[in-house]
Amino acid sequence: MSIDQLDADAYRRVEATLPWLWWSAAVVFRAAGDDRAAVPLLERTRRSAARYPRGLALGDLACVYGYSGELRAALECILELEALVDAAARPGWAGLIRLHLRLSLARAIVAASELRLDAMADHLDAAEVLVEAVVPHPAGSESTWRLAITVARVHHAALSGEGERALRVAESFGRVGQRGEGAAAAGVDRTMQGLAFGARLTALLSAGVPGGVVAAAAEPNGTCRDHHNVCVPTMQALAALSAGMPGVALRLTDDCYRSSDRHNARTRLQVLAVRAGAFLAGGRTQSAIATLDRAIVLADPSGPMSLTLLPSQLLDELIDLFGRQHPRLPDSVTRVAGRPRSGLDTIAETFALLTPREWDVLTALRTGKTLDEIARDQFTARNTIASQCRSIYAKLSVASRVEAVERAERAQAFSLLAFAASRQGALPSDGEFGA
DSSP states (O other): OOHHHHHHHHHHHHHHHHHHHHHHHHHHHHHTTOHHHHHHHHHHHHTSSOHHHHHHHHHHHHHHHHHHTOHHHHHHHHHHHHHHHHHSOOOOHHHHHHHHHHHHHHHHHHHHHTTOHHHHHHHHHHHHHHHHTOOOSSTTHHHHHHHHHHHHHHHHHHHTTOHHHHHHHHHHTGGGGSSSHHHHHTTOOHHHHHHHHHHHHHHHHHTTOHHHHHHHHTSTTOOOSSOSSOOHHHHHHHHHHHTTOHHHHHHHHHHHHHOGGGSOHHHHHHHHHHHHHHHHHTTOHHHHHHHHHHHHHHHHHHOGGGGGGSOHHHHHHHHHHHHHHOSSOOHHHHTTTTOOOOHHHHHHTTGGGOOHHHHHHHHHHHTTOOHHHHHHHTTSOHHHHHHHHHHHHHHHTOSSHHHHHHHHHHTTHHHHHHHHHHHHSSOOOTTSSOO
16 A cells, blocks of 8 residues: 555545534533534534534534524524434434434424424424434433423423423423532533523513522522523513512613623523513613613524513513514514413512502511511501501502412512612612513
């Protein structure tokens, strides 16, 4: 064999190995939680002639783009992967299953973004069948894919208005859904850990437990600081907004609004949607319109799913306001109209109506004080406290102080109130809350 032939053989071996090296390096970056560094390597693998690593890269890219809200790019990868799977020589039974698994999950992510819930459920059912047949490769990938399906199930339940089911599903992945040691021990990459943590926060909001978002973010290793796949301050702001604290919501999202480079398209849309809702709830209509205009620009290419985080009544008011400015509504806006109600809507229709004085009285009722003691502490008449109690009971649709306190504790409203106070040094003055 000549030197030239040896060189050619060596070159072919290197050429065949490189796509695997690029894809493996991308897997390492994703395991470290750095999707942005993984994308160029996956794109390079996508352009290679090696069909199997190219298929893996296409599936991973479709999921990454889908999670990021870049739906056009995700759909391009899905179509390319479909063509590769249909036309290419079969890369081996286990390999074909892995490609179909990625394809089913990517389709589910895109369907969720476009609020096609029936299609999303069908694709997740297919993915669950496929993941059972996957032999883990590389180590830990099976746990990651199982968690990815569970995360999607949480979002499906939340988008369907089934908050309690969303919370049950989120609890099923326990500490694996946090950015902590439990997930790392299970072999789950940090990107998926962040997405799972975001799904957990979404489930708490959908179930009508806004204070749980504050508690979850305060847990060890509970916060995500990259804002790329989940923006914790925005989720906390949404909890505050639902309880009638628009000023707190705006303060929480100020830094996120100014530093958009830390967010992907989806989390950026969440920031804008929450701020538009907070402006409207605070009576700043022109600011709400300007912010909503920017949000709609993002909602078209990234899907309207992020808009559904807002309480229904507030979202309907925003859509009506937008419709008065733009007679022809974009498809991304019309698809969120009439969406199923969630537990967050109940919070917005009850606790958001409480005045700051009523919050003070409700907090005092929790301690077991009598009306006389509360009146003395607040330097007011007993009849005034009794009147405020009746108002609290009416707004919360309860009949007694015990029921009022129990309802507030179920929503973890006292934790949310303490968090809001810590964010501004003191409780807001009259007019800061919704009523």
